[in-house]
Amino acid sequence: MIRPVAVIGAGPYGLSTAAHLRARGIPVRVFGDPMVSWREHMPEGMLLKSTPAASNLDCPQPGHTLADYCDAAGVRRLVTDEDIIPAETFVAYGDWFRERLVPDLEQVRVVSVERGRPGGFELKLDSGEQFAARAVVVATGLSGFAHLPPELAGAALGGPALVTHSSLHHDLGRFAGKELLVVGAGQSALETAVLAAEAGATVRVVSRGRGKVAFGAPPWKQPRFRPESPFGRAWSLWALSHHADPYRFLPEGARHHLVRRVLGPLGAWWLRDRFEGRVQVKEVARVVSAEAVDGAPVLTVRTHGGRAERLTADHVIAATGYRVDVAALDFLGPGLRTDLAVTRGAPRLGPGYVSSLPGLYFTGLPAAASYGPVMRFVCGTEFASPRLAKHLAAAHGARS
Structure with missing residues (x-):
């Protein structure tokens, strides 16, 4: 029997990663409440700061952008930099994406993840079920990372x-x-x-x-002779958005400084x-x-x-932001958390978003310390998801 890959989290990064893995024919089980951070932990009436172009959940199949959702739902099309996205529209887009590409999402909580024998991982759900997975992707978003100084x-x-x-x-x-x-x-x-x-x-x-x-500055006042990025026109923003791989090789202090300071406040x-x-x-x-x-x-x-x-x-x-600390991920067994290489509390990731423990991957905000500020935003799925899926398929695709 082929052991599945477990994706923990059903926000933008979890759903996007699952879509990429399934497109490669890899059996996947996805766990979590869909879009829960956006649905329950953002203020009612909120509008997204990001533009429509920076708010797409990435997947290999065409026809699943925010604009495609607007067309399918019969709502006003959101495509230009001057279009502002209500949070409830983005949540509805995430639900639509899930229904089409991750229809068998399991809305149960992962209680624990431990190393399995031989290799892989053993997971326990709050339903009482236990099962073996060949790899685990942690895509829990902001959950557990709220920072109160x-x-x-x-x-x-x-x-x-x-x-x-x-x-x-x-x-x-x-x-x-x-x-x-x-x-x-x-x-x-x-x-x-x-x-x-x-x-x-x-x-x-x-x-x-x-x-x-x-x-x-509003879109019409952005500099015209600089490259476009999901966050505005600037060479630095373009490099951080589209060439995040070299970010891992910057000095640790520089990486953490840029995550905190770029695009904020x-x-x-x-x-x-x-x-x-x-x-x-x-x-x-x-x-x-x-x-x-x-x-x-x-x-x-x-x-x-x-x-x-x-x-x-x-x-x-x-409104003091979020601070990644793997110690807050209490579903990871003590052995995993102890052996995991970290950088100031965040997992230290290698190529393809794999951690120091083979088979354990992190994406979204926990990956920002290794791959840069783009991982704080939805548009980071375009960079992260295909690379993670490619690495996982190469490293674990042939294993049972």
């Missing part, structure tokens, strides 16, 4: 949570009539702030360090008009601490002039 954790402990991560807030209407602090200066922070303000909250954005609140061009005049901004050198005082959060901040100030509100939302 230590200085904000003080008011997040004990009693009602007064400081929470932005990924926990699908319905921002709960803050109507409340005072809200949003920590961060990226798209997540700025759009969360706007949506909360539009829902009736009084909102201040707390921007830390050198990160000033800023918005990108910056608001989408179309968000500026909704933000200005509606959301206040407090730019500080750093947040020193957060504490609960009389049932409300209080942030102590250090201004750029060196003074300490205290900011109060009814609630604090930390």
